[in-house]
Amino acid sequence: MAIHAESLTKRFGNFTAVDNISFSVEKGEIFGFLGANGAGKTTAMRMLCGLSRPTSGKAVVAGIDIVKDPERIKKRIGYMSQRFSLYDDLTVSENMTLFAGIYGMREKDIAAKRTAVLTRLGLYDERDMLVGSLPLGWKQKLAFSVSIFHEPAVVFLDEPTGGVDPVTRRQFWRQIYEASERGITVFVTTHYMDEAEYCHRVSIMVDGHIAAMDTPSELKASLGAGTMDDVFYMLARNAERIG
Amino acid sequence: MRQLKAFVKKEFLHVFRDTRTMLILFGMPVAQIILFGFAISTEVRNIDLAVVVPQSSEVTRRLTEKFDASEYFTVRKILRSTDGIERYFRDGSISMAVAFTPGFADEMLSPEGAGIQLITDGSNTNTARTAAGYATAVIKDALSEGTAAEAAGIQTDVRMLFNPQMRSSYNFVPGVMGLIIILICAMMTSIAIVREKETGTMEVLLVSPMRPQIIILSKMMPYMALSIVNYLTILLLSVTLLDIPLSGNFWSLTLLSLIYIVVSLALGLMISTRTRTQLAAMLGSGMVLMIPVVFLSGLLFPVESMPGFFRVLSGAVPARWYIEGVKKLMIEGLPAGMVAKEFAILSGMAVFLLAVSIKNFKLRLQ
Known part of the structure; x- marks a missing residue:
């Protein structure tokens, strides 16, 4: 079990952002975490990353209790945010070296792995280019590779494909599948319902609760919907909190 | 690490x-x-100067020459008295005046010493203060070349206006x-x-x-x-x-x-x-x-x-x-x-x- 959450709750004053959610994610699974803006998915993800302490409930990520040991979780996870998360004024290989260093990897391990990863990405010739000068799609691919460079148990992707064209998005998902096949658990939030179809399993959050959780095909079948888009609409249209 | x-x-x-x-x-x-x-050296360069000499003497002549020779001052006018001197400040022909007392040469040798009045354009305080500082330096410099008595006679007055630009x-x-x-x-x-x-x-x-x-x-x-x-x-x-x-x-x-x-x-x-x-x-x-x-x-x-x-x-x-x-x-x-x-x-x-x-x-x- 890569992630196990039980009655996880987060309140800010009177406002319950995440209300008593429970779920489990298997090792190597691609778990889609869906919800309208303001449904509470970012807050839930923050708690799982050890950035925010839950008000009540508990969760274990990569075998580590998020309440008791939030600092240790950070070593076992990778993170890529919706906003671009590399440094534009550093080169491709400097960015990689920096984050590997932050995760405590040894210099000689970094160098060997860097070459391998860059070659696989087809970015080896661009290794000394500033990241700021790369096209957005390449940056995205690079950011993902950097987030799993230290071989985390779980990688959290917070709307990773925002603003990217469909072709690049598809390539990006190929990378996600590769990571999952290597045993890395992928926890991904997204706004794109076609992407939801790529996930092994999705949960849909509405007003801080998990309104539905299953494989995309089961969800469509049980609600009699043709696409994930319809599923999402049917569940989320009655939401009280729309961000 | x-x-x-x-x-x-x-x-x-x-x-x-x-x-x-x-x-x-x-x-x-x-x-x-x-x-x-x-800025210090440019601001006070080429100050248009009037020298007020009620009674010409060897010392006032030497001082006037010193002022004119200095890179900081250009002597524009030699006047007899300070009456109506503001006019020249107003029309911009001078921005500073050095006025000697009528009996300057004699007073210098007296125990009370002699007086030199520096009149500056106070609307620009910094320039005025700097110019006054330089004028003081010129006077001091010129007098130190003269006899010891001359220098001694004038020194008290000069020290009052000690080098404000340095400060x-x-x-x-x-x-x-x-x-x-x-x-x-x-x-x-x-x-x-x-x-x-x-x-x-x-x-x-x-x-x-x-x-x-x-x-x-x-x-x-x-x-x-x-x-x-x-x-x-x-x-x-x-x-x-x-x-x-x-x-x-x-x-x-x-x-x-x-x-x-x-x-x-x-x-x-x-x-x-x-x-x-x-x-x-x-x-x-x-x-x-x-x-x-x-x-x-x-x-x-x-x-x-x-x-x-x-x-x-x-x-x-x-x-x-x-x-x-x-x-x-x-x-x-x-x-x-x-x-x-x-x-x-x-x-x-x-x-x-x-x-x-x-x-x-x-x-x-x-």
């Missing part, structure tokens, strides 16, 4: 890659010092140091931290195993290094270019500057915890730091002549204590023991500000 090394390297790369900022950071102190040194430059250098250090440490540090919030990289860092204290520490390093380089540059320039002697102990001055640098870094950190955008950080440090430094630190207006309220307020401005300490150590050449108060106040501020701002730096992004 591996983390720290990787991260500090990144911070230096950020600063070095940003050539425009680098240029400003290194150019600014040099430009300020050079401008200042240069302003003595005031300026410590002020520039105080300003530049706070600018680089506080403003640049706060912008650098807020920039990571703005681009979203701070989030990635907080999810990483980097401890927030280490992030902060590494962010401060390049600006600390820059400030030390700038401090040394200003010191070198003011000693070589402006001929301001380093009368006190170099190491005491450096220690004081290091403490002040830490205070400034902590201030920058504090601003960064309160602001979200780079623009806000810049405005914040502008309002919170620059204005008090310029107006309340004694850089422009002496603290002693401030109204009570502002004098109390200036006590909270770190730059005031730093500038005062630098003056004592550098210009007056006092031993470090005499600066104990400044050391104590700045150290206290450093500890307090660092503690508050590290506590404020949000470990968990709520």
Whole structure:
């Protein structure tokens, strides 16, 4: 079990952002975490990353209790945010070296792995280019590779494909599948319902609760919907909190 | 350690890659010092002068020639009396007048001494004061070539107007140091931290195993290094270019500057915890730091002549204590023991500000 959450709750004053959610994610699974803006998915993800302490409930990520040991979780996870998360004024290989260093990897391990990863990405010739000068799609691919460079148990992707064209998005998902096949658990939030179809399993959050959780095909079948888009609409249209 | 090394390297790369900022950071102190040194010599050059000689004598002739020969003055008019002299000031034909008393030559040899009146255009205080300073120097210089009796006879009067332009430059250098250090440490540090919030990289860092204290520490390093380089540059320039002697102990001055640098870094950190955008950080440090430094630190207006309220307020401005300490150590050449108060106040501020701002730096992004 890569992630196990039980009655996880987060309140800010009177406002319950995440209300008593429970779920489990298997090792190597691609778990889609869906919800309208303001449904509470970012807050839930923050708690799982050890950035925010839950008000009540508990969760274990990569075998580590998020309440008791939030600092240790950070070593076992990778993170890529919706906003671009590399440094534009550093080169491709400097960015990689920096984050590997932050995760405590040894210099000689970094160098060997860097070459391998860059070659696989087809970015080896661009290794000394500033990241700021790369096209957005390449940056995205690079950011993902950097987030799993230290071989985390779980990688959290917070709307990773925002603003990217469909072709690049598809390539990006190929990378996600590769990571999952290597045993890395992928926890991904997204706004794109076609992407939801790529996930092994999705949960849909509405007003801080998990309104539905299953494989995309089961969800469509049980609600009699043709696409994930319809599923999402049917569940989320009655939401009280729309961000 | 591996983390720290990787991260500090990144911070230096950020600063070095940003050539425009680098240029400003290194150019600014040099430009300020050079401008200042240069401004002094240009501002008072070619002052249009009227000499008022009620009764011509050997001495007044010699002095008039000296004035005309000086690069600072051009004698435009020789007048008999000061009556209606304002007219010439008004129409711009002169900006200064030197008036001898009627019996100047005789009075010089009398026990009371002789008087020379310097009339300047007070609408521009700085130029007027500087011009008066130079006129005094010319007079003194000319008379010292004469007999000892002449020099002795006049000296008391001359000393009253002792070199004001030198004093302003003595005031300026410590002020520039105080300003530049706070600018680089506080403003640049706060912008650098807020920039990571703005681009979203701070989030990635907080999810990483980097401890927030280490992030902060590494962010401060390049600006600390820059400030030390700038401090040394200003010191070198003011000693070589402006001929301001380093009368006190170099190491005491450096220690004081290091403490002040830490205070400034902590201030920058504090601003960064309160602001979200780079623009806000810049405005914040502008309002919170620059204005008090310029107006309340004694850089422009002496603290002693401030109204009570502002004098109390200036006590909270770190730059005031730093500038005062630098003056004592550098210009007056006092031993470090005499600066104990400044050391104590700045150290206290450093500890307090660092503690508050590290506590404020949000470990968990709520």
